[in-house]
Amino acid sequence: MSQEILGIHHVTAIASDPQKNLNFYAGFLGLRLVKVTVNFDDPETYHFYYGDELGRPGTIMTFFVWSDAPKGRQGTGQATIVSFAIPQASLGYWIERCIKYGIRYESPEERFGESVLSFKDPDGLMLELVATANPQTSSPWSTSGIPAEHAIRGIHTVMLCEDGYELTAKLLTETLGWNFQQQEGNIFRYQIGAGGSGKIVDVRCAPDFWKGAVAVGTVHHVAWRTRNDEAQTAWRSAIANLGFNVTPVLDRQYFHSVYFQEPGGIIFELATDAPGFTVDEPPAELGTHLMLPPWLEKKRQRIEAILPSLYLPQTGTSPISSSDAKGGLRSNHRPQTQLGFTHRFIPAAEPNIPYTLLLLHGTGGDETDLLWLGEELIPDAGILSPRGQVLENGMPRFFRRLAEGVFDPEDLKFRTHELANFVATAADSYGFEPDRVVAVGYSNGANIAVSMLLLRPYTLSAAVLFRPMVPLEPSQLPSLAGISIFIAAGRNDSIVSPEETERLVKILQTAGADVTLTWHPGGHALSGEDVQAAKQWLLTVIS
CATH class of the missing domain: 3.40.50.1820 (Alpha/Beta hydrolase fold, catalytic domain)
Incomplete structure (x- = not known):
């Protein structure tokens, strides 16, 4: 393929409580809430996007918030761990922050020559902070509680768990352009180009592990970056020609998406870099309004009334202002x-x-x-x-x-x-x-x-x-x-x-x-x- 996959675009997981999710990812982790919208396929539930200052591809973690969904089970056929990159000298800072916030963590361990700090989010999703010498160079989001020099630098790695890794590895290397880098135990590391943060995927071979169940506390899908619509169209054709059931191109407002299921059962997405999160909010106001796609605007009043109210942990203010004509939430939950x-x-x-x-x-x-x-x-x-x-x-x-x-x-x-x-x-x-x-x-x-x-x-x-x-x-x-x-x-x-x-x-x-x-x-x-x-x-x- 003349068009190349550029690395990780985003990871989408499932959460149960919108406020707890905000408190953890925007509060404890200090990620920027770059977009508050709804699940386009289930528009009476939230869809949160977190990332760096502008929500650049490779820094984005998103959540479908389904309060009534059952608890998931992590296992094979899933992306089981999402790892964020931090500067190499910041590991001690984050251990202290875990202690301060009462977050249970595992003692740091070495993996592929880098120190890894493991913990879970409120729904049990497994997360890691990887202290790396080569974090992404994009502008981190610095909050009043986290100095810029210690802020998260985007997604480092995604761990795919498979009961047999060979078919997934074949898809990654022979079709999607990933290169095998090295192996530690039952973990196989692949990279795009020269590798580095945001361009690494790990595949864990766990044939004796149970099958995962996608629900609350698990990853829903992993998205890979395509440069533009032309590249995405080429990739869609190439994957469809291999016999995979590939969706049409879907307009997700902030990028265009194509989905398919890889041989091990994990949903892969191909997402474009453009148009990005500033398409409907200026950079200074990202994540401060409830944004809806044009086809849902006629239902705004109803959607706003159903969604629970929220506040940002850093400021105590609502990301959905009741007086904002741009799309603020007018709550009908009267006192x-x-x-x-x-x-x-x-x-x-x-x-x-x-x-x-x-x-x-x-x-x-x-x-x-x-x-x-x-x-x-x-x-x-x-x-x-x-x-x-x-x-x-x-x-x-x-x-x-x-x-x-x-x-x-x-x-x-x-x-x-x-x-x-x-x-x-x-x-x-x-x-x-x-x-x-x-x-x-x-x-x-x-x-x-x-x-x-x-x-x-x-x-x-x-x-x-x-x-x-x-x-x-x-x-x-x-x-x-x-x-x-x-x-x-x-x-x-x-x-x-x-x-x-x-x-x-x-x-x-x-x-x-x-x-x-x-x-x-x-x-x-x-x-x-x-x-x-x-x-x-x-x-x-x-x-």
Whole structure:
């Protein structure tokens, strides 16, 4: 190939908590947060980019932040270690910094003639600092806590772990242009050109090690540098001609990407140097705004409302300014003192979607617990999701109970009117239609939704109730004419008996509601079948 791979472009891993990730990489490691954006394939989750002063290729570490993803397992078929370069004289400084921050580390060891300091990030991803005589010459990011002479100089090496290294080595050397340099034990080192920081990859042969599972705390993919689009196109054709399943060129806003899986199972990416991170933010403002690609701008308000708020550890300020017209986050997570409930509000993505889902969690949940359910039931509908105001052994609920299935009637009535008033106030504050509110409740949340139907009936236009009970039976039933209700019950529910469910259905039907009851063979837990049945029912009710 006349076009050459230039070295490592970036490494992307998976994190669970956005603030902990920021605190570690921008705080402890002192990398610059050069871009706050979203995962383009999952735009309601963060994608962070860290790097040097400008986020130059070879210095970039990125993270998909998936809070609900399971813990991964490091093993073969993965990039298991990401190593950063530091100046040779800085090893002692970083050991002291680990001690200061309470970061557990392994005693420095020698590998290929360089000292290596090993530790893990908050999710268990294995990291190293390599004290090298030849760090990259790019401008490091110097923070108030880390002197420039000790700052990280970009990515030094990536360790690939394979149960058999030969096919991966063949791809690296015969196709991608890496050269075998040397071997230590079961680790084989390859380099691009003269090697040096950012131009080294290590392959560990571990035939007796278990297979890795990519999830939280593991590397998702490794990207190699291509000089420009022309070079990338040539590389894509060359790799496709070898029989690899290669993706089309994808626009990642800051570079263009092509992905394929190497023989050992690791996802490789070919990424262009251009256009770079200053394409949508000036150098001085990198990482200070939530940036979205043009095709997601129309959903900005919704995305901003879903993403959790953040602050930069160095300054205590938010990287997503609420007053910035350039793309700052306007948080709709109102403080409790304003509307009476800690809650999340997500406006409808399109003006022609008039419905707002009132999400009511079960015992121990919170305002984020059912956001996924709302998105599943009516995608792009408005969402109002409050947190219950009552604590039972530290777990939020919507009203008090005296024992399992025994409710405090006075507190229930008070909390019902309190919640109904909150919905009315929120409709006025946020501007959604108060007569198009659909309650979606699970367990305790379903019970207070029933109470609202019986005590404040026209707060809701419809209701989806998962595993509800009869919370109360007023002496005089209201008119529920015109209100449609979906109930999903479990045949083997240890908390709500079939007789209790049938009694509730009879009460609601007597009041004039149009009730649809579905039975699931399971217990009290919400099932996928419940969700799909509710989704199909909603399509007939709100169409």
